[in-house]
Amino acid sequence: MNFRSLITFILLVIVLGLIQILLLKNLALFGIAFCFLYLVSILSFPTSMNAVPLLLISFLLGLTIDVFYETLGLHALSATFLAFIRPYWLKFVSPSGGYDDNTNPTINEMGMAWYISYAWPLIFSFCFLFFLTDQWGTGRFLSALNKSFFSSTFTLLLAIIVQLLFFKRRRGI
Amino acid sequence: MLRILQFLYSLRAFLLFVLLEVIAVWLIVANNSPQGAAFFNSSSAVIGSVLKTQSDVVDFFSLAEANEALVSENAVLIEALSGVQVIPDSMAIELDSAFNATYEFKGARVISNSIRFSQNHLTINKGASDGIKPGMGIFNHEGVVGRVKTVSENYSVAISLLNTGLLVSSKIKSNDVFGSVNWDGNSSSQAKMLYVPRHVNAQVGDTVITSGFNAVFPEGIKIGIIASVSPGADPNYLDILLNLSTDFSKVSYIYLVENSQIVELDSLYSKSEITNEF
Numbered sequence: 001m002n003f004r005s006l007i008t009f010i011l012l013v014i015v016l017g018l019i020q021i022l023l024l025k026n027l028a029l030f031g032i033a034f035c036f037l038y039l040v041s042i043l044s045f046p047t048s049m050n051a052v053p054l055l056l057i058s059f060l061l062g063l064t065i066d067v068f069y070e071t072l073g074l075h076a077l078s079a080t081f082l083a084f085i086r087p088y089w090l091k092f093v094s095p096s097g098g099y100d101d102n103t104n105p106t107i108n109e110m111g112m113a114w115y116i117s118y119a120w121p122l123i124f125s126f127c128f129l130f131f132l133t134d135q136w137g138t139g140r141f142l143s144a145l146n147k148s149f150f151s152s153t154f155t156l157l158l159a160i161i162v163q164l165l166f167f168k169r170r171r172g173i
Numbered sequence: 174m175l176r177i178l179q180f181l182y183s184l185r186a187f188l189l190f191v192l193l194e195v196i197a198v199w200l201i202v203a204n205n206s207p208q209g210a211a212f213f214n215s216s217s218a219v220i221g222s223v224l225k226t227q228s229d230v231v232d233f234f235s236l237a238e239a240n241e242a243l244v245s246e247n248a249v250l251i252e253a254l255s256g257v258q259v260i261p262d263s264m265a266i267e268l269d270s271a272f273n274a275t276y277e278f279k280g281a282r283v284i285s286n287s288i289r290f291s292q293n294h295l296t297i298n299k300g301a302s303d304g305i306k307p308g309m310g311i312f313n314h315e316g317v318v319g320r321v322k323t324v325s326e327n328y329s330v331a332i333s334l335l336n337t338g339l340l341v342s343s344k345i346k347s348n349d350v351f352g353s354v355n356w357d358g359n360s361s362s363q364a365k366m367l368y369v370p371r372h373v374n375a376q377v378g379d380t381v382i383t384s385g386f387n388a389v390f391p392e393g394i395k396i397g398i399i400a401s402v403s404p405g406a407d408p409n410y411l412d413i414l415l416n417l418s419t420d421f422s423k424v425s426y427i428y429l430v431e432n433s434q435i436v437e438l439d440s441l442y443s444k445s446e447i448t449n450e451f
Contacts, residue, residue: 055189059193059196070293071287073201077194080194
């Protein structure tokens, strides 16, 4: 990762974090579809990125979001889990030729169909862990499942829109 | 030895993952126990000021509505005041301690609020420097809102009534039967009233108000209206569902209430070894 892309990623984390805190915090479609747009930043780090810094960044980002959401630990827990399973899932959905060295797993580089198959299960696992922990002890498993399904779909939809609008397209080969 | 270290190094990502998850779970548990330490939360100065700026912008759009609520509340207060005004005559009445104010009230604004989780909290724009203390009750013109949990210099965090951990001592207005109101985590407009015995005649449409037993709220603040009554799973108690009178999605200006005699009451309870469960 060179210096320029490092700056880009730091900006991405900050901007998405701010959007999450200031705009999306109180948004819940029909009371069940939440939007966790800041996950896009964790999802679009380069495929070759080391696991340790990724885990640390996700944990700190989750903790920051938590502090504003008054849900201390919930986002941190789920985001760390997401960062942990990301490399394994990347390996699982890798295209036949493998990844290039500095591939970013985004729509512009990998295509829409691949991105959905990459991002949706990861976001769903995040949401499921999040709502399961939130409703721990109330025994409402189905409601957690319901919320995580709609939240992950809604988040993915917004993630796609954000990427199509704001992510720079790589110059054609 | 080197092999062990190499083995551990090859597992470093997994070990770090486990460590971070343990920290996260510890934070969740520590933050949710009622008396547990609250380390970082939105009552800290930086986070509080960000939330305050955000709510300054958002609240601007609901100023008209807030004004209307204040005017209608003033009207009710003026009417109540006209009832207690003493007509001056030749007789002088000695006021005794029964007229001493037991409750003190303060006003504040909510700068952050959540209603979608199972443990919801509010952040308030006043803190220890304005005389806010942990344990004070919170209500607005519609009804009960919650209870202060932690306080910093200029902000405080409160547990919303929409929090499965909060019990509010309450009674049915028509027949004075008391119980506890607790949110079940389902809908943000409904809660349950617990510990009402089966023989009680509770009707749909009855008003539920605070009982004043736990010395947090004065008697008579509205909580909700009974929406349904059924025998329920427990053989001793009724299953009562309330429609909450407070619209939690719109809570912005609130009143805080403090019982000035709570220290005396608490020491009395502990002397007689009573734990007040309501």
